[in-house]
Amino acid sequence: MKSSFDHILSTARPIAAGLALLPLAATFAACGGGGGGGVGLGGGAPVTVPPTPEPPQAALLKCDESMKSQFAPDADTKVLLVKSFKAGDPIALAGTPSSPPPAVANKDLCLVKLLVSPGNPGTAGLASTSMGIGMEIWLPAPENWNQRIRNTGGGGWAGGMHTSTNVIANMSPASLAEAGWVSGHTDTGHQSEALYSNGEFAMKEDGSINTVLWQDFSHRSLKELALKTRALARAYYGKPQSYAYWEGCSTGGRQGYKIAQEDPELYDGYLNGAPALNWTRLSTSMVYPSVVMNRDLGRSIPDSKLAFVGSAAVSACNGVGNQKLSFILDPTQCRYDPSKDASVLCNGVSGNGVTGTSTNAACVGLAEAQAVNKIWYGQTPDGSMPDPVLDNASTPLRTSANHLWYGLPRGTMMFSAAPDMGTDNVALELQNPRFAQPSFKNPTGNGANGSLALTYADLAFAYEQGLQLQSYFGNINTDNPDLRNLRNAGSKVLAYHGWTDPAIPAMGTVNYYTRAANVVGGYSELNKFNKLYMIPGYGHCFGVGSLSATNAPPADLNSVPLPAPDQLFNALVDWVEKGVAPGSLELKSANGGVSMPVCPYPQKANYKGSGSVTAASSYSCS
Numbered sequence: 001m002k003s004s005f006d007h008i009l010s011t012a013r014p015i016a017a018g019l020a021l022l023p024l025a026a027t028f029a030a031c032g033g034g035g036g037g038g039v040g041l042g043g044g045a046p047v048t049v050p051p052t053p054e055p056p057q058a059a060l061l062k063c064d065e066s067m068k069s070q071f072a073p074d075a076d077t078k079v080l081l082v083k084s085f086k087a088g089d090p091i092a093l094a095g096t097p098s099s100p101p102p103a104v105a106n107k108d109l110c111l112v113k114l115l116v117s118p119g120n121p122g123t124a125g126l127a128s129t130s131m132g133i134g135m136e137i138w139l140p141a142p143e144n145w146n147q148r149i150r151n152t153g154g155g156g157w158a159g160g161m162h163t164s165t166n167v168i169a170n171m172s173p174a175s176l177a178e179a180g181w182v183s184g185h186t187d188t189g190h191q192s193e194a195l196y197s198n199g200e201f202a203m204k205e206d207g208s209i210n211t212v213l214w215q216d217f218s219h220r221s222l223k224e225l226a227l228k229t230r231a232l233a234r235a236y237y238g239k240p241q242s243y244a245y246w247e248g249c250s251t252g253g254r255q256g257y258k259i260a261q262e263d264p265e266l267y268d269g270y271l272n273g274a275p276a277l278n279w280t281r282l283s284t285s286m287v288y289p290s291v292v293m294n295r296d297l298g299r300s301i302p303d304s305k306l307a308f309v310g311s312a313a314v315s316a317c318n319g320v321g322n323q324k325l326s327f328i329l330d331p332t333q334c335r336y337d338p339s340k341d342a343s344v345l346c347n348g349v350s351g352n353g354v355t356g357t358s359t360n361a362a363c364v365g366l367a368e369a370q371a372v373n374k375i376w377y378g379q380t381p382d383g384s385m386p387d388p389v390l391d392n393a394s395t396p397l398r399t400s401a402n403h404l405w406y407g408l409p410r411g412t413m414m415f416s417a418a419p420d421m422g423t424d425n426v427a428l429e430l431q432n433p434r435f436a437q438p439s440f441k442n443p444t445g446n447g448a449n450g451s452l453a454l455t456y457a458d459l460a461f462a463y464e465q466g467l468q469l470q471s472y473f474g475n476i477n478t479d480n481p482d483l484r485n486l487r488n489a490g491s492k493v494l495a496y497h498g499w500t501d502p503a504i505p506a507m508g509t510v511n512y513y514t515r516a517a518n519v520v521g522g523y524s525e526l527n528k529f530n531k532l533y534m535i536p537g538y539g540h541c542f543g544v545g546s547l548s549a550t551n552a553p554p555a556d557l558n559s560v561p562l563p564a565p566d567q568l569f570n571a572l573v574d575w576v577e578k579g580v581a582p583g584s585l586e587l588k589s590a591n592g593g594v595s596m597p598v599c600p601y602p603q604k605a606n607y608k609g610s611g612s613v614t615a616a617s618s619y620s621c622s
Contacts, residue, residue, distance in 0.1 A: 061232075063082055063110035063236075068082065071232065073231040076117045076132070077114055077117075077228060078117070080113040080163060081093075081111070081112070081165045082110070082111070084108070084109075084110055086105065087107050088104060091103045091109070091171070092168070093166050093167055095164070096168065106178050107178050108140070109139065109177050110140075110236075111136065111137075111138055111174070112139065112232060113134070113137075115131055115132050116133040116224045117131065117132035118132060119133070119189065119213075119216075120212040123443075126443070127200040128201055128204050128213065130189055130191065130212075131163060131191070133186060133187065133188070133189045133220070133221045133224055134161075134169075134186065134187040134189075135184055135186045135187075135224075135229075136162050136169055136173060136185050137173070137182070137228070137232055138177035139182055139233070140177045140179075140182065142236075142237055144180050145237055147237075147239075147241055147242040148180070148241055148242060148243045149182045149230065149233060149245065150181040150182070150183050150245045151173075151244075151246055151267075152173055152183060153252020153253065153255040154185070154186070154188060154196075154248070154252055155196050155249070155251050156196030156250070156251055157192075157198055157201070157421075158186075158196070158197075158217065160186075161193060162186060162187040164191075172185070173185050182241065184228070185225075186222070186224075188222075189213050189216025189217055190213055190217065198437065198439055199425060200424070200439075201217075202214050202217070202428050202473075203431070203442055206444065207433070207443075209431065209472045209473070211474070214472065214473045214476065216474075218475060219258050219262060219475070220474075222259050223259065226259065226267065230244065230266075243268045243577060244266065244269075245268065245271070245569075245572070246270045247271045248271070248273065249541035250503065250540065250541055253273045253276060254272075254276040254478050256270040256275065257270075257478050257495075258478045260272075260530075261480045261483065264483075264485050264486035264489040265489040267491060268492070268576045269491065270491065270572075271494050271568060271572050272493060272496075273495070273496050273541055275497070275512075276504055277477070277512045278477050278511075278512070279466075279473075279476040279477045280429065280463070280466025283421050283466075284405070284425060284466055285404065285405040285406070285407070286421060287422040287426055287459060288405075288407070290416070290417070290418040291383075291459050292374045295383060296370070296371050297367060297368065297371060300417075301364075301372070302416065303415055303416055305363075305368060306416065307362070307413070307414075308344060308363070308364070309338045309344055309364055309369065310411055310412065311548055311550060313336040314327065314328055314548065314552075314555070315549040315551045316336040317336055318551070321607055323613040324549065324552040324613075325614070326537070326548065326552045326554065326555045326560060326594075327500065327537035327560055328409075328546065330536070331409035331410055331499050331506075332409075334410045335389050336410050337352075337373060337387075338369040338372055338373065339369040339373060340352045340354055341354070342354045342356050342358070344364055345358060345365070345366065346365055347363070351366040375408070376392075376410055377391075378406040378505070379403075379407070379459070379463065380402050380456070381402065383456040393407060393507065396507070396510045396514035397511065397514055398511070404460065405463075406505040406511070408500075408502060409507070412500040412501070412502050412545055412546065413500070413546075414502065418449075419503070423437050423451040424447070427451070429465040429466045429469065433447055434447065435450040435454075436449075436451070437449060479515075481512065481518070482519050484520060486529060486530070487529045491529070492529055492572065492576050493529065494530075494531050494568060494571060494572040494575065494582065496532070496533040496563070496568055497532070497533075497535070497538075498534075498535050498540065500536070500538060501538065502539060502540055502545050509532065510534065510601070523602050531601075532600065534601055534604075536596070538560070543557070544560045557591075558593060558594070559594055560594065561588050561595055562588075562589070562590075564587075564588070567585065568585070571585060582600070583599075584599050584605075584621045585597065586598075586616045596619060597619050599621035603621040606619060606621070608620055
């Protein structure tokens, strides 16, 4: 398949009438943020304006059909469904499947589905056509409300069936409502049968950029969810919430940071996990491993080989004192190079001063080992990379213009297939659906995994297009490091990311956090209102992401200490409501056999020099 720049340009769709693909920029600069101004009164005699009397409290809303006419916070908002569930009722609508059996309400609940227009007009049934932003908001019974809001974020492309009156799109907020929280969730402006969906909604049916739905997905839906949840709670309970919280991971983490950057006053606290910041940088670089393998080897490296080499990296870098952990404590210090490891190179393979001795079926050749090094380093425009001894891509602020984005840290689970999120984004950057996954549908053509045939230079071009198109993509990168408005609003952010997240490279979050610290005067100042916890061995939003070493117990829930349910959220609540800023947090494995502190970045857990490496008491934060 032809994949040169000329071919890409010749097949690319225009952004809009008269607008072609933007030229490759001279530098790969980060996108910045903007400010605003105000208007004041001029001179003249002072005027005394009497205070506006507070309107009388309207009758409280009821969880029945009357709410459809009585709740009208603005002309764009329509109540689609109001459904009361009593304790013991199945939490189901008319179209809810009977198998598996639906959950049963433990307490009285009220589900309200909202539609916030205008959306994007177009041919019915196409993903790019939208009625508007769909929302599901769950209300606990008045006697059970804890006077708090806890809205939750989405994953992937974050679509859903929120506007359907026959099915429930997301059950997680219902569980939170049972615990006393008002909780909302949104389809971010595009309706789909899956919560994660794909990126086809962001391309109009004529192949051009769907700027309306990009904006809804990026920011507008999040602001509207916050405002509508607040308004509905006040109208239903007759009083405002005492506190409001945002909680999300992956796309949900990006969403939290987007609100914190643009409208920080909407929530008192934000729990932002594994945030998908630098969206186009991140998503384009997801395709890079496939490009490396196809260009350097002409084929994919089997997952078994990727796991074999990754396990060797853990075995080489998991030492603490004279003991071994089941994971790498600090991947930024790991400079393992499989091209110099005889134990992973196939028997007889020579290069870099060693000769391979491995007879394992998953052993690698020299070119495969070097390809893995490139994948760990991350995207470059030409497939080059330095010796890991000199640069293992662990610098928070990238020092080389040739280094476009970070790869996965050594020891992280890796897979040969390019994620659909990556190929869809490349298609949107190049305005050509054929570069997307096959499930990406558009009247001008469907996805055909064309991204996998790109050259290094082609992918670098797509990367740069993603940066140049930010204003058309709703500034989806969410990479504005200026969080001074968040600080001034008095809101708090607790962010976290697993060092061995196999989906979103952890260094991307470190990069953003460092740039944000530089704006406010350093890490110590940023830590006053935004703390970041980098968690060794942790996967993508949950579970273990580390491969297992050969010289330690397998990396699993009993050997890797991870956050307990709500442990991080409760720390955020204490910070917001009690003024107790979180310091080091002790994490434990599922069986309690391994414990370890996780420290606010840039501090790290350091071994004291004695004691068991699986005991939190053997570490201190510094």
